[in-house]
Amino acid sequence: MDFFMLLDNTPSMGVAATAADITAMKKATANGHDGGKDKNCAFACHIVSEQGVEDKKSYYNVARNNGVTIRIDVVAAAVKALMAKAKDTQSMPNQFRVAAYTFGKTAQDAKDAKLFKVSDLDYNLSAVAVATDTIKLMSIPYQNYYNDQQTSFDGALKSIESEITGNIGKGTSNADRQKIVFFVADGVGDSYKAAGCTSPKGSNGGRCIEPIDTTYCKKLKDRGIKVAVLYTTYLPLPDNGFYNDWVKPFETKIAAKMQECASPGFYFAVSPTEGIEEAMKALFLKIVSSPRITS
Known part of the structure; x- marks a missing residue:
């Protein structure tokens, strides 16, 4: 089995990870x-100028300086732990290969749908685990850069599809390797999409805030690629006017659309304060339980 981890590291993944972290972050930014x-x-916005200069006062660094864990940190740690679990789960050498990607190192990359490659497809799961140290929150050069349109699920899924080459197997042997996209995201897209926006309100000057459009999930599945989805539940912001205007109208559809993206049985949802690591391992075990490489 070949796993292609696709990890949402866009600014919404900068939310403090637990209730205690949220309290600490709010106190630090009082x-x-x-x-x-x-x-x-x-939220821990990560600001790095277009010249590569880190804003030491950005809330990303406030979080770091106050020991606050953000959601992307938990995802990175979960992927690292998953590599150890996968290594222990193998029933034969080289049963699993893993590659890992984020949506982009910078918002400028995301604008061009340029994924950040954390690790090439590799049998060496220990090496992939080491590479997870490079999983970081996407940086933005300044507040409201590109009208905050950093989360293009369409672009990320199209890009990951182009990374998957060769025979799409059934997983029955080492020469017939099944391909699985292991997709971790909070289910709300925010991208430039003047046509085809699935939000009930349509696009706003080309900006499209929508539940995931499953068109590109279907394209993966139509190629025989399995799609496993770990939905890290979107954090409602009932006191935020933008949220109420643009996200709340489809809030009840977010989880359903993420499940629709997944191959049957390959979906798991986890709340912001629940264990992402445990959920990731559970979903992985669900995937590998059938079929297994037998020769």
Whole structure:
């Protein structure tokens, strides 16, 4: 089996990971910045200029300086732990190969649908585990860059499909390797999509905030590629006007669309404060239980 991990590291994955982390993050940002902006914020925006200069005052660094774990940290740790689990689960040498990608190192990459390759497809799961240290929150050069359109599921899924080459097997032997996209995301797209936006409100000047459009999930599945989806539940923001205007109208559809993206039986949902590591392992075991490489 060949696993292609596709990990959402877009700015929404900068939310503090647990209730305790949220409390700590809000406390650390109680005074806001630049004269009181963004007080009591639970999100760790990662700002790195287009010249590559890190903003040491960005909330990403506030989180780091205050020991706050954010959701992408938990995802990275979960992938690392999964490599150990996969290694222990193998019933024969080289049963599993793993590659890993994020949606982009920077928002500029995401704009061009340029995935960040964490690891090439590799039998050496220990090496993949080491590479997970490069999984970081996507940086933005400044607030509201590209109208915050950093989460293109269409672009990411098209890009991961192009990474999957060769025979799409059934997993019956080492020469007949099954291909699985292991997709981890919070289910809400925010991208430039002037035509075809699936939001009930349509696009807003080309900006499309929508539940995942499963068109590109279907294209993967039509090729014989299995799609496993770990849905890291989108965090509602009932006090936020933008959320109420643009996300709440389809909030009840987010989980259903993520499940629709998955191959039958290959879906798992986990809340913001539940164990992503345990959920990832459970989904992996579900996938490998049938079929297995037998020769």
